[in-house]
Amino acid sequence: MNIAIIPARGGSKRIPRKNIKLFHGKPMIAYSIEAAIKSGCFDKVIVSTDDTEIADVAQQFGAQVPFIRPADIADDYATTLDVMKHALEWLEAQGDVIDNVCCLYATAPFVLPSNLKQGYEALQSGELDYAFSATSYAFPIQRALKLNAEGTVEMFQPEHFNTRSQDLIEAYHDAGQFYWGTADAFKAKRPIFGVKSKAVLLPRKQVQDIDTPEDWDLAEALFQVIKC
Template sequence: MNIAILPARGGSKRIPRKNIKTFHGKPIIAYSIEAAIQSGCFDRVIVSTDDSEIADISRKLGAEVPFLRPDNLSDDFATTLDVMKHAIDWCEKQQLCVKFVCCLYATAPFISPQYLQEGFTLIKSEEFDYVFSATSFAFPIQRAIKITTQGTIEMFQPEYLNHRSQDLIEAYHDAGQFYWGTSEAFINRKSFFSSRSKAVLLPRKYVQDIDTQEDWELAEALFKVLK
């Protein structure tokens, strides 16, 4: 059995009620639920939440909410791996034989069934713990600068000051959309970032982290242009 798990607690502070806030006409969690269902990869699409309103909305959108997450896994200190392990443990107690699991973030309106399918093909055909979405940095990270306590500028890696951009190794970052993994990897809290992981590369235009109101506004503007 393959399952999707969407962590969606109710206590978002920087953007209140973020997981069900309206994004271009529907709750933002709808985009992740719809992509999961349309991908055809999952036997069950489960939302892990502590919030009854999120649970009701998620059910109406076609997901299951077979349990409410306990308070100790719904505060600011609970990790994604904690939440995933709890959900997988619940499935095992129901005698569900879970082989592959996909963590889908609830605030990922650019998520695509196509890339979920690509990730599923990789995780089931090769010996990886995880396959997750990633994208490239828009600027060479070797040229990154910092502002000191005195307000002056320093390079993090000054040894690359005179290197041509095309000679620098391209760098990538987690796109924050989905994480395919084996049930065993999630249960044992294995690291996402290791030689046992592989990335599904997304175009940068489909990636926008949403943590602040400014992020939200940028995502809405980008979505309008793309869609």
């Protein structure tokens, strides 16, 4: 059995009620639920939440909410792997036999069903623990700058001041959309970013973190452009 688990706690601080706030006319979480269902990859699409309002909205858009997440894994210190382990063990205790699982973030309005399929295919392509969404940095990280104690500028890697951009190794970062993995890897809380993981590369225009009000505004503007 393949399942999707969408973590969605109610206590967002920087953007209150972020997971169900309207984003281009729909609750934010609806985009993740609909992409998961349309992908055809999953036997179940589960939302793990501590919030009854989020649970109601999730069910309206076709997800299952078979439990309310315990408070001890719904605070600011609970990790995604904590939440995934709890959900998997709860479902298995009810008799589900789970092979693969996709952690799909509730604030991922740019996720596409086709990308979820790519993630599943990537996970199946070798002896892997995980396959996750990633994208490239827009600027060479080897030329990143920092501000020192005096307020002036230093390079993190000054040895690359004169290195041509085309000679620098391209760097990538987590796109924050989805993380396919085996049930065993999630239950053991194995690190997601490691040698037994594969990246599913997305174009930068399809990636936007949504952690602050400014992020939200940028995401809405980007969504308007690429969905037209």
